[in-house]
Amino acid sequence: MPTFTKAGFPCPMFTNPADHLMDVITPSKYNKALTDQEAIADSYDQQAKDQAIVDAKKAGDRADQAIVASQEPVVVDLEMGAEKRAGQMNVARPRWLKQVWILIRRGLQEHRRESSVIIASVIQ
Secondary structure (H helix, E strand, O other): OHHHHHOOOOOOOOOOHHHHHHHHHOOOOOOHHHHHHHHHHHOOOHHHHHHHHHHHHHHHHHHHHHHHHOOOOOOOOOOOOOOOOHHHHOOOOOOHHHHHHHHHHHHHHHHHHOHHHHHHHHHO
């Protein structure tokens, strides 16, 4: 996760790194810049709209390039941590209520990414 932090996309505490990765690399439906570009493009012809979509994709590519540029070579020490006790490596876990809240938030994020799933869930 240091790579994302250096690129300007730090992972919040108790957030699944895979979910955070998907949020960073997936263009948001709710991105105001993209919405504004589409509104402007609607007032012009199809060529202007195509150009706005290309610009939005380039903005996503810049985020990818920032992540790649901030990566350093990885050196793996296979003996690291061999002398540590198991008690030293345990991280304090959040309380039960916090864990439930995290799981609910993660589920809502997943449903937000797939809006058609929300409609199907409501119908059921």
